[in-house]
């Protein structure tokens with residue numbers, strides 16, 4: 001490991017460094033005459049995921065230049081392939097791309113059922129819908145709560161789609177986890193470490209959204225909070241960061257998606273809905289996310305956006321979602337990946353006039369990236 005020390009580091013600081021390094025099994029060698037670059041070499045024991053943070057936290061350490069010999073749990077070490085995360089028929093990572101779709105919030109059960117059936121027919125393999133909503137205003141609809149969870153449970157049983165739903169409060173984790181297949185940690189909660197610890201304990205898949213002002217490093221360390229507690233099933237979600245312009249609700253950080261695919265083995269999905277903030281930009285942002293390497297999409301869908309109690313302004317119609325799914329399948333095929341669609345997808349997204357069955361087969365069986373052997 002290579003550290004950059006502050007030029008003000010004293011002999012006493014170097015003693016602290018030697019002590020902390022020694023406790024972690026490293027020997028310290030100062031590499032330059034100014035004594036600001038320190039090389040730590042492992043003498044004994046195995047590198048621990050916490051080694052980097054232990055040195056980073058020292059006041060006289062300006063930064064870690066290279067920690068490749070002490071990888072954190074989210075890190076893609078050389079030669080490490082994607083972690084493939086499976087939920088029901090969905091698979092995220094490797095050669096597999098999957099779609100999560102549904103309303104922003106669970107409103108009423110009939111509407112949820114209608115949306116679930118529509119998105120499933122188009123190829124979505126997970127249903128999203130919030131029963132607990134993090135709303136900017138305390139006076140806005142906060143979600144249907146327990147009734148919403150019950151509706152999700154019934155719709156899941158009826159339609160047979162795994163459910164992705166948000167948990168906001170550590171006290172609700174047990175109740176939400178009883179229904180959810182995937183626990184969503186919203187952007188506002190990314191740095192709620194007590195909540196991350198609670199969701200880690202459930203061993204459910206955790207869909208972790210990037211905070212609106214979180215750096216990629218902060219995002220990965222939030223994931224590390226879950227991984228370090230023994231839950232390896234983390235799905236990262238880029239949903240746009242706060243920008244200065246109003247033309248989109250958030251700025252979809254396409255560069256971060258491409259970067260994340262290089263530095264972590266965890267699957268990365270994109271939420272184009274919260275980045276776009278308006279329906280006509282959802283498809284192009286979805287395409288951009290997939291082109292940058294995302295392993296899936298999470299899209300807000302509503303048949304009557306004017307009636308939606310949350311995020312109606314950015315919802316796409318079921319028909320537009322069908323078109324998005326069709327384009328997603330075509331796009332990921334270009335780089336040797338496949339869109340995983342459920343066995344029961346009716347292929348509504350298939351081009352009009354084509355044989356639906358053969359189109360479905362094509363979507364399901366198009367070959368993955370050579371050598372990865374990932375099956376949907």
Ligand code: PEP
Pocket residue numbers: 104130134185186187188209239271274
């Ligand atoms: C949501 O998914 O509806 C949501 C609240 O998203 P975010 O946490 O990204 O704002």
Ligand code: MN
Pocket residue numbers: 104105274300310311
């Ligand atoms: Mn929303």
